[in-house]
Amino acid sequence: MKNFMTVLAVVLMSATTFGQDNLGEVKGTVVEKNTTVAAYGAHIFINDNGRKYNATADVDGRFRISGIPAGTYIVNVKYKGDTLEKRIIAEVPMDGFFNTDTINFYSDILDMPVMTVHYDPNELKLISGNLPVTTLTAEEIERSPVKTDIKALINSMSSDVRMTNDGELVFRGARKGDMLYLMDGVKTATIGNVPSSSIGRMMIYTGGLPAKYGDTLGGVVIMETKSYFDLYRRWEATQIREGKM
Numbered sequence: 001m002k003n004f005m006t007v008l009a010v011v012l013m014s015a016t017t018f019g020q021d022n023l024g025e026v027k028g029t030v031v032e033k034n035t036t037v038a039a040y041g042a043h044i045f046i047n048d049n050g051r052k053y054n055a056t057a058d059v060d061g062r063f064r065i066s067g068i069p070a071g072t073y074i075v076n077v078k079y080k081g082d083t084l085e086k087r088i089i090a091e092v093p094m095d096g097f098f099n100t101d102t103i104n105f106y107s108d109i110l111d112m113p114v115m116t117v118h119y120d121p122n123e124l125k126l127i128s129g130n131l132p133v134t135t136l137t138a139e140e141i142e143r144s145p146v147k148t149d150i151k152a153l154i155n156s157m158s159s160d161v162r163m164t165n166d167g168e169l170v171f172r173g174a175r176k177g178d179m180l181y182l183m184d185g186v187k188t189a190t191i192g193n194v195p196s197s198s199i200g201r202m203m204i205y206t207g208g209l210p211a212k213y214g215d216t217l218g219g220v221v222i223m224e225t226k227s228y229f230d231l232y233r234r235w236e237a238t239q240i241r242e243g244k245m
Helices: 002-017 139-141 150-155 228-241
Strands: 023-031 043-047 050-054 064-068 071-079 088-092 097-105 125-127 133-136 162-163 169-170 178-182 186-188 199-205 220-225
Touching: 002 023, 023 043, 023 071, 023 088, 050 064, 064 071, 071 097, 071 228, 088 097, 088 228, 139 199, 139 220, 150 162, 150 169, 150 199
Parallel strands: 023 097, 178 220
Antiparallel strands: 023 064, 043 050, 043 071, 071 088, 125 133, 133 199, 162 169, 178 186, 199 220
16 A cells, blocks of 8 residues: 555656646736836736736836746736736747737736737747747647648648658657657657647657657657636637727
């Protein structure tokens, strides 16, 4: 019995460790109304169905909210008793950050610089500023022509991923089976039959693996399944974008 409890404790600790691996951050800067003066002490927070993520702007107005599970969130700002009425929608990536840029604080208006971004969806996306990692969101998975085949979906994410004749995936010339799959932070040796409709985000490393994934010479596939709260936050963000909330 004692040995069983010891093994159980180790398993639970491992699950907790891996479950915390794919967290993201929100960062940015808050300045006072119609100025470039830092909004020192501004309270920036995310309410996530009972969980709250907080940060306070420093003397330069900068803030960073860490330890946020990947997903869509509404960022709120409170300063000198006033709350920013127009909330900020943050798409927090796995192992990366969402940058709000400079927030010019108004009591009822959010004034942010206009930004136009052009990108090739077939190219690698950058997270944390310099880390080349290919990612797919739930929306991108829904639009994929191979969304019904999880292995084909992974194969389509990077030219460094190849599917062998027997249907196995190989990363950057590594041997078959020399790769790591993580589903909601839990390691698996094979991918199995995972319905793509249940996946909220996918990310693959085909090289330059972080130390926490260092027990493989091939690649890493990270998948996070959808939850009720993911669907709710996505719906809430859509309502805000459309001016219905």
